[in-house]
Amino acid sequence: MTKFSPQPGIMEIDLYVGGKSALAGHAEVLKLSSNENPLGPPPSAIAAMQEAAPRAHLYPSTDHAALRHAIAEAHDLDPERIICGVGSDEVLQFVTQAYAGPGDEIIHTEHGFSMYPILTHMAGATPVRVPEKDRVVDVDAILAAVTERTRIVLLTNPGNPTGTRLSDAELTRLADGLPGDVILVIDSAYAEYAEGYDGGKSLAETRDNILMTRTFSKIYGLGGLRLGWGYGPRGMIEVMTRIRQPFNLSVLHLAAGEVAARDQDWVSHCAALNADQRARLTGALRQLGIACDDSDTNFVLARFADETQAIAADTALQSEGIIVRRVGGYGFPEGLRITVGDEAQTGRVIAALTRWREGMA
Ligand SMILES: *Cc1c(COP(=O)(O)O)cnc(C)c1O
Secondary structure (H helix, E strand, O other): OOOOOOOOOHHHOOOOOOOOOOEOOEOOOEEOOOOOOOOOOOHHHHHHHHHHHHHOOOOOOOOOHHHHHHHHHHHOOOHHHEEEEOHHHHHHHHHHHHHOOOOOEEEEEOOOOOHHHHHHHHOOOEEEEEOOEOOEOOHHHHHHHOOOOEEEEEEEOOOOOOOOOOOHHHHHHHHHHOOOOOEEEEEOOOHHHOOOOOOOHHHHHHOOOEEEEEEOOOOOOOOOOOOEEEEOOHHHHHHHHHHOOOOOOOHHHHHHHHHHHHOHHHHHHHHHHHHHHHHHHHHHHHHOOOEOOOOOOOEEEEEOOOHHHHHHHHHHHHHOOEEOEEEHHHOEEEEEEEEOOOHHHHHHHHHHHHHHHHHHO
16 A cells, blocks of 8 residues: 555656657767757857856846847737747646646647646646647637636647647637637747747737737747746736746746747748758658648658558658657558658658658658
């Protein structure tokens, strides 16, 4: 008999599985499994962290004021409505923990981010999974799943691993259709890769039940640093700040984030590279007879005839030292999620898949 019993929900958690980063027999692998920026961190942020390192004995700011102002300036937002976290994952944890508990429901969609059920169980709440339609979020299905127990809807837009995005009109229809006491979280981790998309900012500016979450992990190239932020109504930010640890962000987080937020040339440069290589990869896949939707992100979901084919293609890629992401856990056993690399990396993926296809003929 155990003396200690964990809080409700904890034993329901299936541990998060990250993208693989090593392959037996390959000293140098091309890792395209975690949607990391092929260009690395912005040089401006590397310099800022080096400059800040000698101050690592000093406790960091607890209010993140300088970082929040830099983010606010870059996105034309109210700095008082921004909360910063150790990755946007931490911001998602703030909102689920602050606003849901045992007996409450949190909705996520069929192919939504695998962190959502984990975060829901961490709060002791119940995850409710609703279907998508042809790999696109289905607004009517979400609205139909709302009950009086629903506290939060967690939405990835654009989606991961689908790469598809709800139109602004559909997003607005979702926001309009939800009861006012249900929080809509718009997880816009890939917003910068989606042309003409504001990440949910205009909705967050005009409603009081929207939380937009953003990250430095993808286009900013700082996934290893762990830095993200959320933008919501002042009251919600104030509530979440009470459960945020005062020193959650280190001096390195703050120094790098502040400089990176101001480095919008970097963002444009990375977005342009991604758009070119994404179009190239999408075109090549289709030419090889491998289906994929147009992507609004920095990855492409390649869909093979069936799971056996996906495994065969994955094996062929691995034999050439390339790691992509199997997405059976996201409801796509026939899929491989391939991060868009730089020109040379994308060339390697296309060449490897072409050789694999030719080997089948
Ligand atoms: C990568 C990703 C994030 C970012 O998480 P961080 O904690 O900020 O690194 C958030 N949501 C989705 C759907 C993602 O794919």
